[in-house]
Amino acid sequence: MSTAPSSVLEHEHREIVDAFESFVRRELVPLAADLPESGELPPADLRAYVRTRSARLGFYAADHPEELGGSDLPFSAVVQLHHAAGRSGCPLAPYALAGSDGPSPLLRQGTEEQIKRYLMPLVRGEATRCLAxxxxxxxxxxxxxxxxxxxxxxxxxxxxxxxxxxSNAGHADFAIVVARAEEGPTAFVVEMDHPRLRIGQRYDGMSGEELFELVLDEVRLPADAVIGGEAGIGAALGNGIDSLSRGRLVVAAMCNGIAEYALRLGVEYARERRSFGERIGAYQHVQEHLVSSRAEVEAAKLLTLACARLVDRGVEAPENAALAKLTASETAVRVVDRSLRVHGATGWVRGHPLEFLYRYVRMMTIIEGTSEIQKVIIARAMGLG
Ligand SMILES: Cc1cc2nc3c(=O)[nH]c(=O)nc-3n(C[C@H](O)[C@H](O)[C@H](O)COP(=O)(O)OP(=O)(O)OC[C@H]3O[C@@H](n4cnc5c(N)ncnc54)[C@H](O)[C@@H]3O)c2cc1C
Structure with a gap:
């Protein structure tokens, strides 16, 4: 058993994490072998296969109740699965877990009909959505x-x-669109084949993500398109607080996993690579990169896991999720950068995992609220501003 400080909080969900890691190793790693080395977005049909297979095995949207198609696991277990996906280094592993195209906490507030028609297919991985x-x-x-x-x-x-x-507007079955009603921001379900909903510009992200503009050209919707019915009118961003906290902790967990993977690559390389007649790991400047990374990753993991446990106890303090997301995403950016430095030109070559991670991890400080916005939330909670 690991004696790392974070292992104190990790052992609780070991069984499901071990099962997920075994699924990644046995099924996803072989499937990922044929993907392009540049780390671009895997084909949509492959992502769909991974999603549904993972859902059938009970991993995909594991914190959803069994009657909705989930596994009824605590949120802290889900956070550890996302960590394991990042740590695996397998480019298909993140698609085996529900992300921004999966079940939306906004839909958990949906009417019975919306839960049946929209949420349940998302939980089973049979449909995807986007959030506009x-x-x-x-x-x-x-x-x-x-x-x-x-x-x-x-x-x-x-x-x-x-x-x-x-994200995912080009592949989604429906969009959750937030627009301003007289009563305030309101979330609607809009089918992607609605004749007045148009995909406009496409934006290609630096690590292969596809983002899209959506044009709402007088989109007519029935009354029951409001998520949550009458209670949902004007309440989209209020209800979203809970979803934002969970989304931020999931991003934090992914970042910790990525950082741990990058650190492992750095340590392995520093133990082998020789320069000036010595292994580079013997040089203090190289050790500094790896030891600082180790300390920061352990701290970020402990913070993220502790916040996830608080969520399971019903504590949804937005500043906790902001602290974890800020710490974990900025740590991951630094750790990937340092590990690439330790690799010299080897890590910079297209096809090396660090070359991809260097581009990929950067978005983590923007999505689910930028680092500056996490600081705004924390400052407010401290009674500042
Ligand atoms: C990979 C990716 C996927 C995304 N997916 C989606 C999606 O699916 N759906 C969706 O709706 N959006 C999505 N977004 C958009 C994302 O939510 C926004 O980019 C993000 O909220 C920041 O908004 P912005 O880019 O307009 O930056 P701005 O809000 O214009 O901010 C610009 C800069 O100013 C800073 N700033 C702004 N306000 C403050 C303040 N009060 N105090 C201090 N600093 C401040 C910001 O931190 C940033 O550094 C995605 C973005 C990315 C990169």
């Missing part, structure tokens, strides 16, 4: 939305506006 929140002039400041939702005489809605940087 960001706008050209409303990114971090999500309360500044200008897309409108206007109530019609028949009780239906008319949505107009533009959304940017929407």
């Amino acid at each position: 929140l960001t706008e050209p002039n409303a990114g971090s400041d999500a309360f500044h939305l200008t897309s409108t939702a206007t109530r019609q005489e028949d009780g239906g809605w008319l949505l107009s506006g533009r959304k940017t940087f929407v």
